[in-house]
Amino acid sequence: MLNQFSAFFGACFIRGILSLPVILLLSVLPVKPALALEHEATFRQLGFQQALNIRGVNGQISVPFSVRADEVVTDASVDLIYNFSPALLEDLSHFNVIVNGEVVQSIPLVKDNAGKTNQRRIDIPIRLIAQFNRLNLELIGHYTLGCEDPAHSSLWLNVSNSSKLRLVTSSLPLNDDLSLLPAPFFDPRDRLPTVVPLVFGGAPNNATIEAAGTVASWLGGLASYRGYSFPVSVGSLPVENNAIVFLLPGQSLPGVNLPVANAPRLTMMVHPGDASKKLLVVSGRDERDLKAAVQALVLGTQSLNGTTVTIDANVGLSPRTPYDAPRWVSSTRPTKFGDLVDPGALQVSGQYPDLIRVPMTMPPDLFFWQAEGIPVNLKHRYTLRAANDKSTLNVSFSEKFIRAIPLRSEQEVSRVEHWVRNLVGKPISSDYAKVKVPREAFSSNGQLELYFHFDVPKAGECADAPIPNIQAAIDKESYIDISDFPKFMHMPELASFANAGYPFTRLADLSETAIVIPAQSDTATLSNLFRLLGRIGDLTGLPAYGFSLIRPNDLQTVQDKDLLLLGNLEADAAFKAWSEFMPITLSDQVWQVKTGGGFKSIIDQWIPALKDERVAPVASFSLRGSEPAGLMMGFESPIESQRSVVAIVGSDQGVKQILDAMLSPEDVQAIRGSVVYSKPGTVTSLLDEKTYSVGSLPILTWIRYYLSGTVWLNLVLLLGAALMFAVVFNRVLKQKAQRRLEKRS
Template sequence: MKVWMYVVLWMFPLLGYANTQQVELDKLIAAPTLTLKCTGDEQGLDIPLAHRWNVKKVTLNLHYVSSINLITSQSQLVVKLNGMPIAQTKLDALSPDVLVQLNLPVQYLSAGYNKLSFAVAQHSESKGCEKGCSPDMWTTIDLKRSVLAIDYENKAVPVALSSVGTLLFDPKVFPQAEVHLVTDTQDGELLNPLSIVASGVAHHFDYRQVSFTVSRQLKPGVDNILVGKHAFVQGLLGESKLALTDHEQGGYVSMLPLPQAGGGQDAGHALVVVTGKQVDDVKLAAETFASMSTFPGTPSLSAYEFKLPKLREYSGRELIEPGKEYTLKALNFPTATFQGGNASGKDINFRLPPDFMIRPNLSAKLALHFAYGAGMRETSAMNIVVNGKIVKGIHLGNTDGASFQNYVIEIPTRLFQPGSNRISFATELHPPLKECDLMLTGNMFLTVFDDTTFSFPDMPHFVELPNLELFMLSGFPFTRWADGYESKVVLTQTDDNTLSAAMNLIGLMTQKSGFPLYAIQLDKALANPWKGDFIMLGSPDSISAALGGKSLPFTKGKSAVPYALVRDWASDPVLISSVQSSQLGEGQGYLMQFESPYESGRTGMVFAARDSKNLLSLSEALLKSEVQAQTEGELTMLDLASQEDKAIVKSFKPETTYTTGKSGKKSFWQSYLYTHPYIYYGLVILLTIGFAITLFVVLRRYRKKRVAGRPV
């Protein structure tokens, strides 16, 4: 009976609405649950609402479990929307497991991010009195089983370029976005402008998953971007009785209504045209389109010149420059106050270059500016947590309160890692209560100010590859330069599906680096020798042929296929290699990294599937965070067919590695000494001993000369 109740509550919001998005709440926050503790607590999450949605109804199926020791008549849960209480329910000790359906008033919602919060008043009695934070005072919101359903209609898209930034490519669209690219797929010169447009769109969507499809024809029901030379564009638009206004030399970007196949127009979607008379003009229009953060209110614009400032290496999203001092405000951490005995932690998120070789004997410097309130118990403290590890506790022992400037904490660099890092502040603020005292929390606070500074020491750029995890973290090594300089994507098959898969990969790398890939190259062949990094897409056989017969798994000829045996606690899985002749099946494919056969220290990566249809499906699977989290090592196998609900991902660590340094360069001696540290230390010791002996000999001879020259 309970199962049917869940099914009915799940399906009810979907009845009678054409446009409904539903999402489990754990997809909106990086946590499976929210636990509310003590006599009073409040936590929440943000609900994104796209600007193009005209919201009609929002339904929340909320699941929570509360302690059976709560006093029912005095305990309650309040649901708030943007600070406004909209619903409340008793926390019944006799019915602790509750599923309730709530209608969220749409008048309190607006386009953007809306705060959905849960506040509790919880009371429990023991020995005739109540403790402020007794362990049996809790309520847990099950975010996985709590579902939000939004019923909406698409607003009409104004025929103005300003709609691009506000309505079309809005990161608040969920669960994912879809964009169709239209181009002359037979014209190889348009591949680079097309990739720039796709990269620009992905950049506008920020972290929101976006998938691309490519063809020569318009696609109904989604936003379309038409990229091509003027003659092709005019011919395609003429089929729908549309036309561009005359424009001079240079690039041209225009917004048009999206025509429907049976006649008429789709007011809820748009057609963006990126064109020019020559391919250089099309590229100019694409670069302009990809770069714009604000768009004019006119239907079109003409572009005549595009200048990109010189980029330094390692300048992508949230990437900090070693040796430079940053304020917390610059790291997107505004002044934060922790209030009460159950305050939520606050985080600083940043990234280090993915090819950093972090030396463990150095320290990062955190110079804190903070203050805390009077009247707290001497056991109060603030903990500093780095990547989940508590590294420092600051005693808040002055009962009169205190304020500190430049409270310096040296954090060992061994606690950090290449790629994403997090420094968290967590508080333990305790009131000086005796048993049965009333808990007052107004004086229990700690404030960390945003002029606190953080700096990380410089490190050498040196990393062992292959490592697909670094690719999923930041697009490395193809985003070593944020714009994709010295990187190439090669299509061994030139059909629409392969081209769509390439656009998905480019969009993925753009969102990882946080910068449009203006300089990445798309081609149907790899220049020999190619001095940079490259990605090759296609079937295993077509990729093997393009690489001069390189042995790859699952080709028609004999090839080595790895298998992992059970490992023990002290080592990685033991790999065995089976030489066989076998083929990939439906829904199967793989990512594989190796050292470029054309340039030492550079990387080649292949993305292979049985055919182009499967390649496109697998590229869409790579956009999912759960697949990215399992992608690592030298080889990652993907299987979409074995399970309907999720992809099976298996990754294999490399048996042999290669090294690369800054700018993709390396020297033999640097590589050898870094990978054989004991030899390095031995050489340092020998040089030190040699210097000491030399100095001793020189001083001894100098002393003999001085003694020999003295008169007797």
């Protein structure tokens, strides 16, 4: 027996010795991490809508990027596409790529490559990458061996916004903890589009779709400029993404084994098909429980932590007031810039500072007829100039120039002002200015753009040394005030819907909105619906928890609501019954715009100078329902006056194209008028003559405004006034004549 054990252990020892080289070899071979994901984002996707222009002898531009909390970077690089000035000296000029303060690589600017497109891949050491990062691109440029002008026009380097940042990551498992929400479904550090599948355990009814739509609007508001989509699945779990599941009693999904809910409930669990993904399960006894759980999720009415939370369904919500959307400029008080953007975004530095952008979503029905514009009070600070020069603060709104405000120098600050400011504790470098946003620059979803231009005075050869540490800021107490303007506008105007969700977002929770989808809706229709609600949540900053979802046969039950129609509604009889109210007709699957002629069309045809160039004139066009095209139209509700209908109809692909246009910064500018149709690559808008008005005006303003646009009524009133004056004057003269005759007699 002892010999057998000896032989056994001897064999094991020999096999161990023989396998040692194999173990050592495996230990040094590179091992590809499991579940590796490759992310690519262009500089445009990272927030740069235009090319990055770097100027000066030591110019620099920063590109921020971040890493999701549930991922770790295993490889990183940046693909740069750039061009540089032919005047730069090869021996002295170079281009530095800096990550989080450490130079990764210096790129020589070779004379032979100047003036043409260059491409280069730079590997980034992963040890430099944290959760929040900055990629700095620095130009060290010189054009002469002698004295040089640091602001010379030949000192430039242009980096295309098509340049790409590439990150390879592997997943990190997160705990099944509701306190992590909205992660992993949305991570603010992720600048890529948010994709969250919405999964139903069975065919969803209207109330279940309402609950899912509220979640979509919440996620759309969080994702915002990054983009968002919500694929829909019924009865099965997609494995590519984290998903949100809606379950009612009697419904089930493979791998989702949870106890029957006896109250509104939220549960975080591991995806049964992929351990690196998560599921958020919204469950309850009925649809009301689903809505209660969703409201707690999106509004934060209850603390969420742990794996499962039972929701209190008795939490009441106060009704919203008109125009109170969190992302809108307030209609009741002045709105401070600090309420619209992070105060850090209002500060800049350097000889060529970045543009300060303050997004401003305002009610599209602001009525400032005959007003000079919307008042903006600016308080700004900057490094005082050493001498008088041409430095200015340039103010624009939605890329339309408004005013240039001169920046003062030390020589312009008097001793009295020094003394007074020191006495009251105000900095010498603070200035105040008032500007007004004119009507022609107004955009309901625009932004105020502020640029500090610091002049470089010419002091002679070898003396052009700019101030080395220039700082400037817009004070967070600066404000815009729209509280004095009434709300009134002529409809339809699809630009107000595309840019601000109006009129549905007049109440930010959509409590005066009914959404109509086809009686038979597939997953593509629901996905389009959720994406549209994501857009509305993005525009308002508030989840849409107050809307009603109905089908075409229920239209006559709607009262006092604006209607939003979505999907392929051609087969629904109730939709066809509205054809006389629409700006288009449908016959044999052909959409035809109604051409009513009328006075306005005659003016457009015979007096081009009076034509509104923003919108194409009414023209006849045909669009077959079978074509991959989408159609959006606006008209007054046939159910109730001064209520609006916006219909986005067509095939599922056509509706998606309309939504793509609404989410595109370029295409959304082409959406206006009463009819919009979209084909791949094109967006066309048309204006119908038939209009109606919404809102109200003070009585005197209404009389003046109405008379200003009605020539014949002015003539009638003038003739009536003249006739009345003649009658009165004739009577007075007769009385005087009679008294004179009586006096003589």
